[in-house]
Amino acid sequence: MGKKFTFYPGCSSEGSGVHLDTSTRAVMAKLGFELEDISDWNCCGASVGDLAAGHLPTAALSARNLAQAKEQGDQDVMTACAACYLNTHATNEEIRDNEQSRADLNEALAAAGKSYDGSLHVRHACEVLVNDVGMDAIKAQVSNPLEGLKVAGYIGCQTVRPFAGTERGGDYSEYDHPSFLDDFIKASGAEAVDFENATSCCGGSVAVMKPEQTLHLMHKILSEAKEKQADVIATPCPLCQTNVEMYQDAINKKYGTDFNIPVVFHTQLLAVAMGLDSKKDAALHQNIIPADKLKAMAK
Amino acid sequence: MNAVSPTPTKKYDLSFARWVRDNIDGGDRMNMCMQCGVCSGSCPLSDQMDLGPRKIFMMVRAGMKEAVLKSNSFFQCVSCYNCVVRCPREVPVKYILHGLGRLAIQEGYQDKKDVANARFADAFWWSVTTFGKTDERLVPTLYFFSAGFVEGIKKSLANLKIALGMLKTKRMHIGMPHKTKNRGELKAILEKAVEIQARHEGGA
Numbered sequence: 001m002g003k004k005f006t007f008y009p010g011c012s013s014e015g016s017g018v019h020l021d022t023s024t025r026a027v028m029a030k031l032g033f034e035l036e037d038i039s040d041w042n043c044c045g046a047s048v049g050d051l052a053a054g055h056l057p058t059a060a061l062s063a064r065n066l067a068q069a070k071e072q073g074d075q076d077v078m079t080a081c082a083a084c085y086l087n088t089h090a091t092n093e094e095i096r097d098n099e100q101s102r103a104d105l106n107e108a109l110a111a112a113g114k115s116y117d118g119s120l121h122v123r124h125a126c127e128v129l130v131n132d133v134g135m136d137a138i139k140a141q142v143s144n145p146l147e148g149l150k151v152a153g154y155i156g157c158q159t160v161r162p163f164a165g166t167e168r169g170g171d172y173s174e175y176d177h178p179s180f181l182d183d184f185i186k187a188s189g190a191e192a193v194d195f196e197n198a199t200s201c202c203g204g205s206v207a208v209m210k211p212e213q214t215l216h217l218m219h220k221i222l223s224e225a226k227e228k229q230a231d232v233i234a235t236p237c238p239l240c241q242t243n244v245e246m247y248q249d250a251i252n253k254k255y256g257t258d259f260n261i262p263v264v265f266h267t268q269l270l271a272v273a274m275g276l277d278s279k280k281d282a283a284l285h286q287n288i289i290p291a292d293k294l295k296a297m298a299k
Numbered sequence: 300m301n302a303v304s305p306t307p308t309k310k311y312d313l314s315f316a317r318w319v320r321d322n323i324d325g326g327d328r329m330n331m332c333m334q335c336g337v338c339s340g341s342c343p344l345s346d347q348m349d350l351g352p353r354k355i356f357m358m359v360r361a362g363m364k365e366a367v368l369k370s371n372s373f374f375q376c377v378s379c380y381n382c383v384v385r386c387p388r389e390v391p392v393k394y395i396l397h398g399l400g401r402l403a404i405q406e407g408y409q410d411k412k413d414v415a416n417a418r419f420a421d422a423f424w425w426s427v428t429t430f431g432k433t434d435e436r437l438v439p440t441l442y443f444f445s446a447g448f449v450e451g452i453k454k455s456l457a458n459l460k461i462a463l464g465m466l467k468t469k470r471m472h473i474g475m476p477h478k479t480k481n482r483g484e485l486k487a488i489l490e491k492a493v494e495i496q497a498r499h500e501g502g503a
Contacts, residue, residue: 011433014477016470042431042479047378050397051404051416052424053493055324060492061427064485104495111491112484161380175384201343201379208439209419214377217343242470246461288464 003132005123006069006077007035010084010238011043017081017238019283023267024080024125026281030141030274031133035078038069044087047158047205056104062091063105067116080125080267082158082237089122089163126159126236126266127170130180138187143275144299145189151269152195152230153181154221156202156240175199184266185234188273193228197221202243211250218244219251222259231293232262234269241265245288262291272298302406303500307362315364322500323402325394332356338382338392348372352382352392355399368408373400374416418445428489431479436462436471 005028013021028035042061043049049058065088069077077092079085094101096118106115129138160178163169173180178199182192200221203214221244225233235241245263252259264287271282278284278298284291304322305314319326332353339351350358350370358367373396382392403409404417411417422441426434439458444451465471479485 011435011477014432015435015472016465018470040480042485043427043433045427046423046433048416048420048423049427050324051401052420053489054401054496055394055398056496056499057489057492060488061485064488104499105492107495108488108492111487114484114488157377157379157381162383165384201377201381204377204379205419206344206375206377206416209415209442213344213347213375217377246464249460286468286470288468288470 003032004034004036004073004075005128006038006072006075006120008038008041008044008065008069008077008079008081008084008088010041010079010081012081012238012242016242019268019286020080020236020238020241020265022283022286023265023271023281026276027267027270027274028125030271030276031137033128036072038065038077039072040068041065044084046083046087056108058087059091059094059101060105060108062088063095063109063116064112064114066092066095066118066120066122067109067114070116070120074120076121076123078123078125078128080236082124082156083239085122085124086158086163089124089169092118092120092122093168094118123170124159124164126180126184127164127172129184130172131170135183135187138184138270142187142189142270142273144273144297146269146273146294146297147189149190149269149293149297150193150229150231151185151190152193152225152228152233153185153198153266154195154225154233154235154240154244154263155181155198156235156237157199157204159236160199181234181236181266184270188269190269190273193225193230195224195228195230197224202240204239204243207243207247211247215247215251215254218247219255219257222248222251222257222261225261226259230261232264232269232291234264234266236266248289260289262287262289262294264291264294269294275299304364304402304406306364310362311360312362313360315362316360319359319395319399323395323398325391326398328388328390329356329359329395331388332390333388335387337385337387338390341381341385342376343379343381344375344377347375352396355396356390359399365408367399368403368406370403372396373403374414376400412446415442415446418442421445426476428486429482430476431482431485432477434476435465437476
């Protein structure tokens with residue numbers, strides 16, 4: 001342990017996903033990692049940048065972040081956000097492997113006196129937990145096991161697709177029946193319910209643009225969580241967390257349901273299980289639907 | 300509007316397909332499509348698409364540029380990447396759809412005012428180029444009002460409870476947007492990238 005990462009927080013870390021950021025930093029520190037933020041980072045372009053500006057300008061956003069990161073050293077870059085990971089990792093590989101892209105993006109970077117060669121390694125925080133830490137080391141830090149808490153592990157899309165099942169993505173998960181999130185849940189001492197919709201889509205940014213076309217996707221996820229009697233849904237993705245939480249009212253209105261299921265991050269579960277502070281470290285006060293049962297377990 | 304790609308004049312004219320191959324991100328693998336339909340079959344919103352990716356790829360090859368670029372399919376894509384990981388021929392389906400969607404707007408086959416995604420993407424890109432970051436208050440607000448004042452008020456009111464919940468839990472702040480400090484540097488990089496992209500689209 002004691003490994004250092006250059007950390008890319010991403011836009012949601014200062015807004016809708018601030019509780020992912022807080023709990024990730026707390027859990028990573030507890031596991032002995034040092035995170036140094038990419039200095040003066042910018043947005044990754046998420047999943048809509050390419051529609052507005054095209055591929056190259058969108059990739060240039062990540063190229064600047066990577067050039068900044070490289071200036072800070074050769075240590076791996078880590079991010080906890082699904083979209084940040086996808087874009088940063090994809091651009092990193094493009095610069096490393098595609099000669100034309102490397103030339104184009106370096107020509108763009110040169111406009112600000114910067115350059116980047118694709119030599120860093122970009123990693124998702126979940127992959128780091130699986131490959132660098134492992135469940136035994138996580139369990140070793142659990143002093144407050146969440147006994148009796150039933151959790152529906154909801155991974156969503158971009159955390160795992162398209163990279164988690166490939167060698168270049170750390171090969172830590174398969175796509176249809178991933179186990180790593182359930183492993184985190186079990187490591188925290190909670191019960192992971194069998195959740196078939198683990199990698200179903202919540203609608204992503206289209207849910208923000210056109211909720212009327214995507215509410216059925218979230219309805220399916222919430223229905224299964226309720227049917228399996230989950231106390232909370234746990235997800236690693238900031239957009240999944242926000243969507244599945246904030247649209248429950250609209251879904252209830254549309255489908256005549258009465259969902260009021262807390263949606264937390266896996267790192268919030270782990271922080272509580274590791275005996276960390278429920279507010280300062282687990283940021284449980286930042287879930288709009290309060291996770292009362294989890295909060296009651298906090299030390 | 301700005302026509303950057305060739306328009307086929309007869310059936311199975313490959314000029315447009317070749318342009319897609321050379322200019323759309325992932326387009327160089329479109330030829331690998333064997334029309335199995337796993338992409339459309341694994342898409343969570345394909346039931347809301349008029350064509351779906353499988354048909355689109357065949358129609359590009361058949362030179363049906365106009366019918367392709369008038370499709371609503373690009374704008375139902377939720378970027379779930381099911382199609383990308385499931386395609387047995389490793390066609391990066393999502394990337395090609397997004398590239399074609401941008402082309403449809405760029406060449407005027409679809410009007411921005413009718414395409415919610417394009418208006419949302421513009422609001423998003425405005426925030427990114429202005430502040431270096433996504434402002435989760437301004438992007439939705441700009442987007443809500445991009446369809447007109449009345450629609451903007453309606454959408455804002457519909458989302459009021461969500462916004463208040465976000466404020467109360469401090470997941471939305473009051474005050475100036477969060478910013479990247481060296482925005483001049485970011486602006487120079489992005490402007491250069493836009494210039495290089497235009498150069499490539501022009502055939503260089």
